[in-house]
Amino acid sequence: MLAKARVLRNEEIVPGCYYLQLEEWQIARGSLPGQFLHVRIVDNIAPFLRRPFSIAGAFPDSGRVDIIYRIVGKGTELLSRLGKGEYLDCLGPLGTPFSPARDIAVSVLLAGGVGIAPLLFLARILSGEGKKILVYYGASTSGELLPLKEFLPKKAEVFLATEDGSAGYRGLVTDLFESTLVAGTRRAEIFACGPKPMLKILAQKNRYWGYPMQLSLEERMACGIGACQGCAVKVRSEDDKTGYLRVCREGPVFDFQEVAW
Amino acid sequence: MANLEVNLGPLKLKNPVLAASGTFGFGEEYASFFELEKLGAVIVNSLTLKPKQGNPPPRIAETPAGMLNSIGLQNPGLEAFLEKDFPRLKSLNAAVIINIAGDTEDDYLTLARELSEINGILALELNLSCPNVKEGGIFFGNSVDVMSRLISKVRRACRLPLIVKLTPNVTDIVELAEAAESSGADILSLINTLKGMVIDVSKRSPLLGNITGGLSGPAVRPVAVRMVYEVYRSVKIPIIGMGGISNLDDALQFFLAGARAVAVGSANFIDPYTIPRLISDLQQFMESEGLHSIDEIVGAAQR
The missing domain is CATH 3.40.50.80 (Nucleotide-binding domain of ferredoxin-NADP reductase (FNR) module)
Known part of the structure; x- marks a missing residue:
């Protein structure tokens, strides 16, 4: 889903690394560990693309969703300027979550x-x-x-x-x-x-x-929903054939045996 | 209510706003945001005869006001498409145009022949202009002779309306457009991506796995508008304009330059609701301007 999430907190917790808390109830309720939000940082064309961020926490009871990010370029630099009470355009939750085994303690x-x-x-x-x-x-x-x-x-x-x-x-x-x-x-x-x-x-x-x-896994991403085939990761099937899967759709979580490095 | 219906030669569309090939997958992903039947048509990702793996990553590079992609026509191939993707797309009530690409003339002919037999396809779009694959695509789109021969053969092999998507990476796009028209193209799509590259300075190496990619987004719009403007003057067949369209104003530039329909590409990545919003904005525009048909403004900026 596409939503405007309200910024509750956006603070530098260690140099260059930010803790962003958002309020968006539907995303908070729907998110699973391993999924990500695809964020439109500005309302214009610079930077042009959305930026994917792993969800660092989601709290269905308070509507809160957390992201932790490091400043690596223009996009994250602009994101760090976003203040409390402002809104962030978020697409998500997206991607395939972790799937822990029931019986491993x-x-x-x-x-x-x-x-x-x-x-x-x-x-x-x-x-x-x-x-x-x-x-x-x-x-x-x-x-x-x-x-x-x-x-x-x-x-x-x-x-x-x-x-x-x-x-x-x-x-x-x-x-x-x-x-x-x-x-x-x-x-x-x-x-x-x-x-x-x-x-x-x-x-x-x-x-x-x-x-x-x-x-x-991480890869350069455009649509974030599986349409553009941009965020390809090379994989090897059981019969040893290689091909590409989408980090945004089949991933970002992959079994270690699947990835062809 | 203004009438959004538009006729592109033999191709009749409920409205003139399409999803551009390569940006809309096989439709499925966007169907969770809105009903695909709202669209003038979905031009699906390029389909090849055999499955295609695509290029090594990275496949995406952000650029000023746009992006490069080097997907390399990754697709499941004709057989799997017809078995799985096409029925799903039809079940979503989308008007479907199939973009086809090949390594050889025979590839194109086989695809055209087989797809001609399938019910529920509105038209074929020939991709003669992908900058990201070595063998096919662009090879057919760069030379007037090679392209003309291919179009005439596909024309004879297929009963569907034939759209030819031209590359902007040529000296004179008008010459190609005229050749496509005289070889039997019903409609032209203008433009495909512009070939470009980005170098990762820290690694002293090309950023994209494929070294070069195709530029799209607002950065290419002035080039695309100019090409539509020039081609419109020299051909009679209708034009689908595309290149960096994300809102009504962008789309109007293309209509005024001479496009009778437009397609939205990379803007879908930024906002999945771009196309339905554009359709409703266009409707409102036509009503407020008292237009009965979009044809009334097609080419109106020509001097």
Whole structure:
């Protein structure tokens, strides 16, 4: 659906990273973790296209929908200027959500940078279902790490990694996760979102680890609803044929085995 | 009530606002926003004989007042289309125009012949102008001789009204338009996208997976309006104008330049309600101007 969502809050929480709270009841009621909003930032032609953002939280009882975004260009820069009480043109919720297994009690959420956004929403829902939540969260430096306490259920266990070692494990979050694996680890499933190289490494390593794993992908997008075929991701079917699926429609969440890197 | 019906030669439309090929999928996605039967017609994404994978990503690059795409005609192919997509589109009560593309003359002829046998197709639009595929499309649209031969053959192979979509990436579009008319085209679509590219400075490499793509959006509108204006003077067949249309004012420029219908493309991506809004704005405009038919203003800006 297309709606004008009222801005409740739009604040920089760590340098360059913003927390946007919107009020739009139908979107709040219809959203599932993994889905996204396709946002028209200005009412003119510059920038021309909408921008997709993962939903970081949706609260059906209060009509609130959250987005967390980093300023990466003109579009997000303009978005950061939007003030409380103003309205934002949102298309959504769009895309295929995460599909957690009913019978797996441990959920590993693995995020790089602002890729944490959809996993915060997922963590809240899974925790509500009584699942154990382990969050592995990496960034290049501690200044980029979001204050997760504000967003995560209390019971979630958080493991941090920074490339410069300024907080938590020194190195990549994928290595941190790997270092915690022990033979005969209990049954768990992994949900991951972050930069493409990180997801690629994860997918490769998980061929040996063998966890059920779902990845949330990103691609340059035009329509956001499946019509233009612009946001293609290369996939490999079981009979080893390759083809393209749409990040906006069949995705953004894909099984790790599906993606042809 | 003003009458929005319009005749494009053998093609009769309930109103002159169409969805442009390549921007509207096979209609399904937009049907959740409004009833497709409101549209003058849906020109579906290019259909090829065999399934086509399309180009490697990234396929989209934003540009000033527009965008580049390099989809590469990804589509399920004729057989799957007829089995799945076409029945669904018909069940949504859409007026359907099929855009066809091929790698060879035979591809076009087979598509035209087979689609001719199907009930419920209003017209065929020949894509002779896709800038994003190597073998086909543009190859047929760049040379007057090759194009004319293809159009005459398709004309003989098919009973449906024949629209020819021309490329703007030529020195003289009027020459092509005249050749298309004399080879048997019933209608012209003007224009396809303009070939362009964006370089990712941080990577020192082309941004699009296919290196180049087709430019669309408001940025191309003045080029498209000029081409409609020039072609209108030299052919008798009707023109469907397209290129950066997102509102009434944009559409009127095309009618006044000489288009008898318009198609909306990338504006659908920004606002899925663009076309139904344009249709109702056009209706209001005609009523307030006391127009009985859009024909009264077609080409009115010609000097």
